[in-house]
Amino acid sequence: MTNSDESCAAPGEAPLAGLRVVEVSSFVAAPLGGLTLAHLGAEVIRVDPVGGGPDYTRWPVTASGASLYWTGLNKNKRSVTVDLRSAEGQQAVRDLVVSSGPDGGILLTNASYPWLDYDLLRQHRADVIALRITGTHDGGTAVDYTVNAGIGFPLTTGPENLAGPVNHVLPAWDVACGLYAATGILAAERHRRRTGQGRSITMALSDVALAVTGHLGFLSEPEVTGHFRPRIGNHLYGSLARDFRTASGDSILIVILTSRHFADLGRVTGLAETFSEVERAVGGDFSTDAGRYAHREVIAALLAPWFAAHGTAEAEKALAQSSVLWQRYRTFAEVAADPATAANPLMHRIDQPGVGLVTVPGMPLAQPGLPPVTPAPSLGEDTRDLLREINVSRSEQCAPREDS
Amino acid sequence: MTNSDESCAAPGEAPLAGLRVVEVSSFVAAPLGGLTLAHLGAEVIRVDPVGGGPDYTRWPVTASGASLYWTGLNKNKRSVTVDLRSAEGQQAVRDLVVSSGPDGGILLTNASYPWLDYDLLRQHRADVIALRITGTHDGGTAVDYTVNAGIGFPLTTGPENLAGPVNHVLPAWDVACGLYAATGILAAERHRRRTGQGRSITMALSDVALAVTGHLGFLSEPEVTGHFRPRIGNHLYGSLARDFRTASGDSILIVILTSRHFADLGRVTGLAETFSEVERAVGGDFSTDAGRYAHREVIAALLAPWFAAHGTAEAEKALAQSSVLWQRYRTFAEVAADPATAANPLMHRIDQPGVGLVTVPGMPLAQPGLPPVTPAPSLGEDTRDLLREINVSRSEQCAPREDS
Numbered sequence: 001m002t003n004s005d006e007s008c009a010a011p012g013e014a015p016l017a018g019l020r021v022v023e024v025s026s027f028v029a030a031p032l033g034g035l036t037l038a039h040l041g042a043e044v045i046r047v048d049p050v051g052g053g054p055d056y057t058r059w060p061v062t063a064s065g066a067s068l069y070w071t072g073l074n075k076n077k078r079s080v081t082v083d084l085r086s087a088e089g090q091q092a093v094r095d096l097v098v099s100s101g102p103d104g105g106i107l108l109t110n111a112s113y114p115w116l117d118y119d120l121l122r123q124h125r126a127d128v129i130a131l132r133i134t135g136t137h138d139g140g141t142a143v144d145y146t147v148n149a150g151i152g153f154p155l156t157t158g159p160e161n162l163a164g165p166v167n168h169v170l171p172a173w174d175v176a177c178g179l180y181a182a183t184g185i186l187a188a189e190r191h192r193r194r195t196g197q198g199r200s201i202t203m204a205l206s207d208v209a210l211a212v213t214g215h216l217g218f219l220s221e222p223e224v225t226g227h228f229r230p231r232i233g234n235h236l237y238g239s240l241a242r243d244f245r246t247a248s249g250d251s252i253l254i255v256i257l258t259s260r261h262f263a264d265l266g267r268v269t270g271l272a273e274t275f276s277e278v279e280r281a282v283g284g285d286f287s288t289d290a291g292r293y294a295h296r297e298v299i300a301a302l303l304a305p306w307f308a309a310h311g312t313a314e315a316e317k318a319l320a321q322s323s324v325l326w327q328r329y330r331t332f333a334e335v336a337a338d339p340a341t342a343a344n345p346l347m348h349r350i351d352q353p354g355v356g357l358v359t360v361p362g363m364p365l366a367q368p369g370l371p372p373v374t375p376a377p378s379l380g381e382d383t384r385d386l387l388r389e390i391n392v393s394r395s396e397q398c399a400p401r402e403d404s
Numbered sequence: 405m406t407n408s409d410e411s412c413a414a415p416g417e418a419p420l421a422g423l424r425v426v427e428v429s430s431f432v433a434a435p436l437g438g439l440t441l442a443h444l445g446a447e448v449i450r451v452d453p454v455g456g457g458p459d460y461t462r463w464p465v466t467a468s469g470a471s472l473y474w475t476g477l478n479k480n481k482r483s484v485t486v487d488l489r490s491a492e493g494q495q496a497v498r499d500l501v502v503s504s505g506p507d508g509g510i511l512l513t514n515a516s517y518p519w520l521d522y523d524l525l526r527q528h529r530a531d532v533i534a535l536r537i538t539g540t541h542d543g544g545t546a547v548d549y550t551v552n553a554g555i556g557f558p559l560t561t562g563p564e565n566l567a568g569p570v571n572h573v574l575p576a577w578d579v580a581c582g583l584y585a586a587t588g589i590l591a592a593e594r595h596r597r598r599t600g601q602g603r604s605i606t607m608a609l610s611d612v613a614l615a616v617t618g619h620l621g622f623l624s625e626p627e628v629t630g631h632f633r634p635r636i637g638n639h640l641y642g643s644l645a646r647d648f649r650t651a652s653g654d655s656i657l658i659v660i661l662t663s664r665h666f667a668d669l670g671r672v673t674g675l676a677e678t679f680s681e682v683e684r685a686v687g688g689d690f691s692t693d694a695g696r697y698a699h700r701e702v703i704a705a706l707l708a709p710w711f712a713a714h715g716t717a718e719a720e721k722a723l724a725q726s727s728v729l730w731q732r733y734r735t736f737a738e739v740a741a742d743p744a745t746a747a748n749p750l751m752h753r754i755d756q757p758g759v760g761l762v763t764v765p766g767m768p769l770a771q772p773g774l775p776p777v778t779p780a781p782s783l784g785e786d787t788r789d790l791l792r793e794i795n796v797s798r799s800e801q802c803a804p805r806e807d808s
Contacts, residue, residue: 059642068621146731179583186590214765217472221464222737238463332556333626361618
């Protein structure tokens with residue numbers, strides 16, 4: 001299929017200029033997918049029921065009740081609200097999906113409305129692309145936290161002596177799902193451009209977890225070796241890495257992935273000779289990841305007093321003069337208040353309606369031509385313009401060309 | 405730029421058929437980006453130093469030392485090994501990147517070799533696309549675990565009474581970075597197709613964390629409200645959700661996001677009336693997320709005895725008759741051994757050289773025309789074929805057209 005916009009495309013444009021995606025969404029995954037496309041220059045139209053979806057007031061919120069979660073995930077989008085229970089509202093959403101030119105006809109959703117089904121959309125636009133996020137592949141319900149409970153991480157995270165699970169705070173599966181969705185839409189759009197064919201894509205949140213967990217070897221390990229990763233606190237499986245507490249009471253993470261890292265760690269802590277003697281004493285091999293991992297407790301026990309005897313600034317200064325991978329643990333509040341955060345070219349200062357001035361991130365894929373970062377729309381702010389546009393386009397479709 | 409393959413593209417093809425990406429990579433992010441493109445049908449060529457990169461033996465490993473991590477992340481790829489320290493080897497990698505037709509000319513890397521710089525590649529192919537993953541945006545080193553320590557999650561994860569950080573076990577930032585990379589390459593390829601222009605993209609792993617954490621409101625919350633999310637154990641911030649231990653000793657996660665969920669929870673546990681009475685007694689409003697969250701400890705204290713008095717099967721049966729979101733916590737070994745895992749259409753049984761028969765995931769973006777899932781290559785298995793191809797193409801380039 002040829003693209004009528006092709007001749008208008010300018011080299012300095014945003015990478016996804018011209019692309020239009022209708023997002024019927026809520027919570028994290030689908031909105032993050034749409035946000036990712038929007039930050040690369042696509043026009044993304046979020047559709048909500050009148051009054052907002054179930055995520056419209058989700059925490060964190062401001063004192064006046066504006067959701068920092070909703071505004072954060074819907075920057076750079078347009079907003080349409082319609083009565084999703086009415087036949088007219090449903091028709092308007094379908095029209096919005098199918099009527100937007102050769103670079104449109106793309107739906108991203110985590111809703112399961114029968115009236116938004118691919119086969120129905122396809123009757124109105126043969127080359128439509130519809131990506132639907134579901135809970136499980138066989139129609140079950142699931143959210144990030146239940147998926148995480150079911151896949152294995154909570155029983156492997158946290159202190160070794162803990163009996164129960166440790167939930168994650170980052171909804172990592174929603175995040176991965178949203179980014180898979182952005183990839184899936186662009187892959188389908190490439191295919192459509194080359195073949196003229198649209199497609200229906202479904203993605204289960206639980207399949208995202210199963211795929212990533214599998215790719216990383218967490219499932220093949222018990223299957224193939226009969227072993228599985230024990231709960232090892234803050235150690236890194238197969239390497240030497242752990243947190244240490246300084247004399248100032250901070251925690252610093254140390255990650256050793258190479259012999260050079262380890263040699264440098266020995267040098268800056270003055271423990272090089274001790275490491276060698278202990279290596280001989282325990283019959284270990286501290287020159288390999290596996291050898292350092294096997295003796296992680298004894299190495300950590302040698303290191304802990306060094307950190308306990310040094311203030312954070314002193315420890316950081318020593319580590320900075322080495323190849324060792326390290327980082328002081330910080331709180332969200334510290335990150336937000338760090339002048340380096342605001343100074344990062346990723347971050348933008350915007351005036352978010354309902355929130356006020358706030359520092360927000362844009363697109364980590366740094367490149368020329370990215371669009372400016374703009375606030376999330378007010379709910380329904382673009383309803384009139386976009387529905388009028390559809391009606392115009394519909395009346396144009398209805399008016400026989402030969403009459404004009 | 406027009407694509408000479410365009411006429412050959414068939415509707416039933418994989419969505420990324422024809423695309424060729426050269427991946428000079430190690431560890432998780434870049435390899436997962438390449439894997440994602442490969443599972444959508446792109447030809448992905450992983451380039452390693454002779455003998456393998458620093459991730460070639462990374463845990464988990466089999467008894468014979470094959471890395472389940474490496475094989476898991478490099479399925480469906482081709483493998484080339486060259487001496488990356490020799491001028492000839494470096495030239496061969498550059499040739500591989502630039503010489504592969506209109507749908508090639510794409511580099512995905514987390515390496516910082518000066519000889520693989522965008523400006524150098526561009527001299528050989530004006531429309532090359534080069535996506536480089538770095539540690540921090542200003543040239544610093546970082547890996548997933550150090551990034552996570554620096555962004556705030558470890559000090560907010562885990563039991564409320566814990567003093568120190570809790571590291572994550574899933575390298576969530578690497579995963580997000582890899583998926584952003586797949587998106588970024590497809591966006592750049594669309595742009596190239598429309599404008600004829602390639603581009604250089606850089607993405608810092610730490611920026612991925614900053615972007616996602618910011619989008620979800622974790623940073624604007626302390627900035628705007630002065631509050632920040634406390635460590636709340638396994639509770640879900642702003643909602644009613646927690647793990648409960650059954651009489652069988654299992655843990656089950658309950659997530660309540662709507663009034664219907666809560667009403668159903670009251671019904672199946674027989675606690676509806678108690679909830680109402682306690683709601684009045686504490687002057688709460690259990691009809692909203694915020695109200696249930698405010699009184700989460702008392703609600704959880706009412707629920708805990710019900711779970712403690714019921715075996716897992718019994719509790720699961722009751723919950724299955726409700727809209728409540730729930731999931732029993734499982735280990736990786738349980739997930740791997742569950743017949744439902746192998747029966748999931750996402751999973752494929754392959755014979756992985758060095759590992760043997762193993763069940764592995766494919767692409768969670770379910771759609772027609774996905775390529776079959778194939779094992780990771782043996783290290784260097786495609787070196788001869790691919791370098792020969794380059795040499796052929798190079799001699800064709802050198803032969804003046806008018807002579808033929």
